[in-house]
Amino acid sequence: MKRIVFATNNAHKLSEVSAVLGDGYELVTLKEVGITEDIPETGATLDENASIKARYVYERTGLDCFADDTGLEVEALNGAPGVHSARYATDGHDFAANNAKLLRELEDKENRNARFRTVISLIRNGIEEQVEGIVEGTIATSLSGNEGFGYDPLFVPKGYDRTFAEMSADEKNAISHRGRAVAALVKIL
Ligand code: IMP
Secondary structure, rough: OOOEOOOOOHHHHHHHHHHHHOOOOOEEEHHHHHHHHHOOOOOOOHHHHHHHHHHHHHHHOOEHHHHHHHEEEEHHHHHEEOOOOOOOOOOOHHHHHHHHHHHOOOOOOOOOOEEEEEEEEEEEOOOOEEEEEEEEEEEEOOOOOOOOOOOOOHHHEEEOOOOHHHOOOOHHHHHHHHHHHHHHHHOOO
């Protein structure tokens, strides 16, 4: 089994990613390698932030590792919240406030097209590669479902009439931005 550090402390993400990666990999968490501080996300794009996080881990541990950064890009909001998705409404990761703000911002908008985009930076033997995964969809007019996290109760993937929060983890993983980015990661691993 290959060991690889996943630069996250988010338990949801960890279980989503390990489900897609399968049995061939043992995912090591930040805590397990002694990184307990928040890694600064100072990049202006998802690509930059994924890279910053992966390099941070590699520089401190020398271990093979990967980091992801995800944003919800809403067409009528010119790609917002994008790289600011976690802190859209407040300084913290307040999912309810973020969803409320998104609904407010789209109140008078007919175009509710949006996409989730995940960028993963992988560093192996000191060499960095990036892959991405995208899922297109629309933003619903009200919240539905209790699964998942973040903007899941508002995001309806294209071809479905349910939000991500109304899907099982397996169903979401099969079509999600992160699922697709991890599938692309597995291809190059
Ligand atoms: P991160 O870069 O993966 O931490 O994601 C930034 C923010 O995007 C999170 O705080 C969530 O608000 C949102 N987000 C990321 N992935 C998902 C997802 O799979 N569903 C819903 N929201 C997500």
